[in-house]
Every structure is written in structure tokens, then in C-alpha cells.
Amino acid sequence: MRPCFLFDLDGTVADNGEGILKSAQYALDAFGFPNQPEEKLRLFVGPPLDQSFRELYGMSQEEALRAIAKYRERYSVTGVLENHLYPGISELLRDLAQIGQVCLATSKPQVFAEKILETRGVRQYFSLVVGAELSGERTDKGEVIEAALQGLGDPPGDWAVMIGDRKFDVEAGRALGLVTVGVDYGYAPPGEMDRCRPAYRAATVEELAALLKAWAAGKGETER
Structure with a gap:
């Protein structure tokens, strides 16, 4: 797996x-x-x-x-x-795509999410992109993550990790049994990550890369 x-x-x-x-x-x-x-x-x-x-x-x-x-x-x-990738994210996505399935799970309308990924040259690293509909359907983060998991073949929760910068990502991921990672370089108000308590936290993209690669390596060890 x-x-x-x-x-x-x-x-x-x-x-x-x-x-x-x-x-x-x-x-x-x-x-x-x-x-x-x-x-x-x-x-x-x-x-x-x-x-x-x-x-x-x-x-x-x-x-x-x-x-x-x-x-x-x-x-x-x-x-x-009007956007840019965080430094180091493109390389991280490339590396993760070689060892697992990378998915985007966003409350942003999917049509806009796809355009951003294409424009920034990283769409090829994502096996699946799931977002909201322009009609207003599937804007709840839990619904987005559920749809993403279905598209990924419903992996066991301990084989899937939700990475995000806001409580909506952490709380929805945890409610669905996923491992959660909160990043501190995004848009969470002060104290929000302290209160929602993700399983792991990363202050920078470099920390996030090390954390995710170590977690994935650990999953590989459990299969041996």
C-alpha cells in the first residue's frame, strides 16, 4: 500500500x-x-x-x-x-509523488484550484484534485476530504495524512480518522493551531518535507 x-x-x-x-x-x-x-x-x-x-x-x-x-x-x-507557490513546495510534491499518492483537497472551487496548479507547473504531481463546485456544493472541508478519500480508493486512515494551515483542515481530517499535520507558515490566526492540536506541526516547508518523508518511511517499515 x-x-x-x-x-x-x-x-x-x-x-x-x-x-x-x-x-x-x-x-x-x-x-x-x-x-x-x-x-x-x-x-x-x-x-x-x-x-x-x-x-x-x-x-x-x-x-x-x-x-x-x-x-x-x-x-x-x-x-x-495572484498567487505563488511556497518555496520548496514544488520539490516536495515531486518527491512525495514518487513514494505515494498526492491529492489536493480544497474548499476552493475545483476549476480555480486546477488552474492554479496548472499555472504554477505542479498539476502533474497530483493524482487527484478535489474541490468545491461553483454551484456551492461540497464546500464543507469534511465533504471535500471524504470525496478525496473515495477517489483514492478509501485508504485506511493511518495511511492517509491531511496537511493544512487552518483548523478546518485539522478538525475535518481528524474526524475522518486521518493523521493530521498543521503548517504554521499559512493563514491561521495566532493560537488557532495550538487550540486545534494537529498530530504534527511544521513551521516551514523544510520541516514539513522532513516530517512527511519520515512518516512515509515509517509506513514502509510496517509492511516489512
Whole structure:
């Protein structure tokens, strides 16, 4: 059996903050919330957009859906290109693809996730990409991970690891019985990773690479 590596996208594989923050502000301008502080806009990175608009700005579900449509006016044209891979991630994905199955599990619409991976030249390392639908279906992180696991052939939980920068990644992965890794270089607010307590933590991509390769090597030892 080959180990399975499930990666979040925003704040884990790629720094998409610029595109997300600018597109969120673009939408908020239309709803009377100009010039929002960056620390508040950063909270849009990770959770489903409707959740962010509702919880951060008190919008109804109907208003949140209209805000999402406004957000996508900008994001689909400009925001989706405002990103870069974290240094060392491309090499890590390449190495992991040689020893296991690498999957993307993101609450971002799959069409945008695919475009980012293709644009940044790393799509070939992923055996599977699972994201939300533009219709609003499958935005919950647990649903995304479940769909990814099904696509990977339902591996045992101790053979699959969920890697992400927010509590949504850690909590959903743990609830489904996966090993969890929290990365500290992404967009989690201060203290969030301390509270959600992933099985492992990595402060840098270099630490993440060492951790995942050691974990995978350990799985190989158990088969001998």
C-alpha cells in the first residue's frame, strides 16, 4: 500500500492571499464595507466564502451568495493569478509523488484550484484534485476530504495524512480518522493551531518535507 498525502491549497501549497484578500475587499465594497483591515480579510483564507461573509460581516445566506458572485467577478479574471507557490513546495510534491499518492483537497472551487496548479507547473504531481463546485456544493472541508478519500480508493486512515494551515483542515481530517499535520507558515490566526492540536506541526516547508518523508518511511517499515 502506498501512503496518501492530502494537501489543502490556500496557505499550504500556495500563497493565494493577495488574490483572495483583494477579491474579498472588491465584494465588500459593493456591500458598504470599504477599506477593511488586512487582519480581518486574512480570515477569508481557508473557510468556505459563504461562511466568511456570514460570520465576519453578519450577512444573510442570500446576501452571502450575492457577495460570492461579486467576489468571483474579480477572482475569476485576476485573483486566480495572484498567487505563488511556497518555496520548496514544488520539490516536495515531486518527491512525495514518487513514494505515494498526492491529492489536493480544497474548499476552493475545483476549476480555480486546477488552474492554479496548472499555472504554477505542479498539476502533474497530483493524482487527484478535489474541490468545491461553483454551484456551492461540497464546500464543507469534511465533504471535500471524504470525496478525496473515495477517489483514492478509501485508504485506511493511518495511511492517509491531511496537511493544512487552518483548523478546518485539522478538525475535518481528524474526524475522518486521518493523521493530521498543521503548517504554521499559512493563514491561521495566532493560537488557532495550538487550540486545534494537529498530530504534527511544521513551521516551514523544510520541516514539513522532513516530517512527511519520515512518516512515509515509517509506513514502509510496517509492511516489512
